[in-house]
Amino acid sequence: MNRTTIDYTARVENELDLTMPSLSVNEGMARAAVAAFCAQLNPTAVELADLKCAVSEAVTNCIVHAYRDTAGDIRINVKLCEGRIVQVEIRDKGCGIADVKKAREPLYTTDAAGERSGMGFTVMESFCDSVRVSSRLGRGTSVILLKRLHQA
Secondary structure, three states: OOOOOOOOOOOOOEEEEEEEOOHHHHHHHHHHHHHHHHHHHHOHHHHHHHHHHHHHHHHHHHHHHHOOOOOOEHHHHHHEEEEEEEEEEEEEEEOOOHHHHHOOOOOOOOOOOOOOOOHHHHHHHHHHOOEEEEEEEEEEEEEEEEEEEOOO
């Protein structure tokens, strides 16, 4: 879903790299770190909440789906770009997604136990201007969230 035009080649003004283990207790840390880093752009409370929610969904997908019953690392890269564009990449080296198009469908889940709603990508898309997903089986997944912040 592209609600606004984003220049994917915008000049990077500041950048943060963060790597953490795929533990559920680290989901809150990921949200807080991204929010704290983006605070320098003076976003609105709603914009910050939107980013935090989208990051939570992406990180939770890594924890629950990418590594399943194993452990691994989650890499988060945040770029603050000219034009008040925030780009957040959440990457894992987990099992990968067999069918990205299918996985992005609302209510689709691979959770046989029925504990997951299948709305993760839909939630990310509702809070960001653009969500790009690339994945390779056995190699991992990258989710790139883009959001343009309103003028300060």
